[in-house]
Amino acid sequence: MTDNNPANTNTSIEDNLDDGSTPEVAYRGGTLSLNSIETGNLLADDNRSATNVPTAVSNGTTNGNFVRGRPQSAPLTLGVQSGFYASKVGRLEEAVLECKKATIVEQLDGQVLGVWLLTEIDHWDHEKERLAILTDNSFLLIKYDFVSGTVREYKRINHVAVNTMQIGVFSYPEKSLVSPRDGTGVRVIWSHGRQPSFAERWNPFCGTIPWVTLTSHPLEHNNTREAENYQIDTFKGAYIQAINSWRQKQNQALSNAASSTLTIIETPIECDVFLGLSSSVHNQSRLGFYRERGGVSF
Numbered sequence: 001m002t003d004n005n006p007a008n009t010n011t012s013i014e015d016n017l018d019d020g021s022t023p024e025v026a027y028r029g030g031t032l033s034l035n036s037i038e039t040g041n042l043l044a045d046d047n048r049s050a051t052n053v054p055t056a057v058s059n060g061t062t063n064g065n066f067v068r069g070r071p072q073s074a075p076l077t078l079g080v081q082s083g084f085y086a087s088k089v090g091r092l093e094e095a096v097l098e099c100k101k102a103t104i105v106e107q108l109d110g111q112v113l114g115v116w117l118l119t120e121i122d123h124w125d126h127e128k129e130r131l132a133i134l135t136d137n138s139f140l141l142i143k144y145d146f147v148s149g150t151v152r153e154y155k156r157i158n159h160v161a162v163n164t165m166q167i168g169v170f171s172y173p174e175k176s177l178v179s180p181r182d183g184t185g186v187r188v189i190w191s192h193g194r195q196p197s198f199a200e201r202w203n204p205f206c207g208t209i210p211w212v213t214l215t216s217h218p219l220e221h222n223n224t225r226e227a228e229n230y231q232i233d234t235f236k237g238a239y240i241q242a243i244n245s246w247r248q249k250q251n252q253a254l255s256n257a258a259s260s261t262l263t264i265i266e267t268p269i270e271c272d273v274f275l276g277l278s279s280s281v282h283n284q285s286r287l288g289f290y291r292e293r294g295g296v297s298f
Contacts, residue, residue, distance in 0.1 A: 066174065066268065066270055067171060069170045069171065070182045073221075080218075081218070083292050084289060084291055085147060085291065085292070086117055086129070086146055092229070094149065095131055096115050098151060099115075099131050099142050099151055104135065108138070109135040109156075110137045112135050114133075114134045115134070116134075117217050118131075118217050118235060119214065119215050120214055123204075123206070124276075125273045125279035127286075128143070129143075135242075136242070137158060138156050138158045139157045139239065141154060141155045142154040157212070159242065162243060163191070163262070164264075165240065166186070166266075167266050168265075168269050169183070169184050169185075169268050169269070170184075170269050171268040171269065171271065172273060176275075177276055178271075178280060183232075185214060185232065186232055188211060188212050188214070201272075216233075218289070240264070
């Protein structure tokens with residue numbers, strides 16, 4: 001997913017991956033629920049995913065030349081939290097409604113199961129604010145402009161495409177100038193063994209990397225009713241269950257690659273970044289988030 005693709009483009013990245021836009025559809029109403037799945041509160045019950053389809057779990061080990069970060073992130077001060085547009089009363093609810101209108105196609109996606117505001121970490125270690133919508137059949141990662149109230153771009157990842165989910169703390173090369181990131185993350189992988197080429201890895205605007213890395217939003221410790229909607233752990237549990245439920249329902253019609261169990265790897269997520277000069281400036285300034293910045297908002 002690249003930041004320079006407008007929301008109205010329709011570029012196919014993978015056969016089962018839609019990066020672009022689809023025709024706008026009307027939101028048909030209903031009760032807005034940010035922290036629970038509409039058919040039941042599934043976010044607080046991660047263990048039920050095992051009742052759908054057997055999930056392969058493997059405990060991996062990180063490369064010895066990598067340095068691990070810490071599992072917990074330090075809470076931001078209330079003053080810093082208030083600078084995020086998403087923290088303002090009603091803004092997150094407005095964003096959810098607008099994103100549903102602009103991106104959800106009921107015949108393609110099915111019903112909405114849950115919504116989160118998370119942080120995407122690209123292959124150059126840049127942090128970007130993203131709205132994540134989980135549905136019956138897919139997962140949509142959306143760049144939403146909280147200032148203008150518009151959808152800038154989005155990526156649709158169909159459940160059929162995902163083959164692996166990696167869960168763990170972040171780790172960086174020992175000689176990297178980047179300090180290891182706090183917190184835990186989730187890497188959703190649809191590569192089926194394909195590794196990015198040299199050109200893909202070294203292109204900061206590359207949109208064909210076959211995975212997406214997510215972690216909690218900086219507002220994860222926000223003392224409000226929306227706090228769970230900023231946390232990666234609640235998203236992780238719901239996403240695993242959604243994929244396994246979908247695989248169970250479609251078992252008879254799936255191809256060999258798609259019908260295999262979802263592989264979950266519990267191991268540190270390696271971020272292969274050495275210099276990281278651009279990401280250090282970008283992340284320390286929080287340029288990937290919509291904030292008030294000394295009278296200027298972007």
